[in-house]
Amino acid sequence: MFAKSDLKAMSRKELERLLSDVEKALKAARTRDQREARKAAKKAAAEFGFSLGEVSETQPSTPVKKRAKAKKTSKPSKPMYANPDDQQQTWTGKGRQPHWFRNQVESGTAPDAMRI
The missing domain is CATH 4.10.430 (H-NS DNA Binding Protein)
Incomplete structure (x- = not known):
């Protein structure tokens, strides 16, 4: 790991290279975590006798139709x-x-x- 003093001693180019390496490592870690999560989800769905595609909702099941609010047409008030x-x-x-x-x-x- 880097200490704060190590970072302060680095040049701008070295810091940018380090940042690029960290971003690549984060992307790889995210991909790895997604892959592991997908495996765990497949295993959990298989325990209940389903495939992951049957369990996941890629399309919303029967979309709920929203009723359009009827605008009240107000009648002009009668003069008093x-x-x-x-x-x-x-x-x-x-x-x-x-x-x-x-x-x-x-x-x-x-x-x-x-x-x-």
Whole structure:
């Protein structure tokens, strides 16, 4: 093994070569571990009378269909209040109060008096 002082004494090229060697060794170790895992899996499947291909799910078994969420089409709310000065101006009672409604209330008109 390398000590920290050994690494500090190495040149950049030597460190890059060492890094390359370590990456190759890691790749070989991964391949070896995969091969051993596959052998162990085959042995475990054989104990139950199956081949590894029968046990492994290479394709998902009967894919679950996701239901498309139905979008609710909201109906426009019915107006609850109308401007006494201009009946074309209405308000549903939801959201911000329109200026005409606020002005009427400030001038003393009861909200129930403007109800449709």
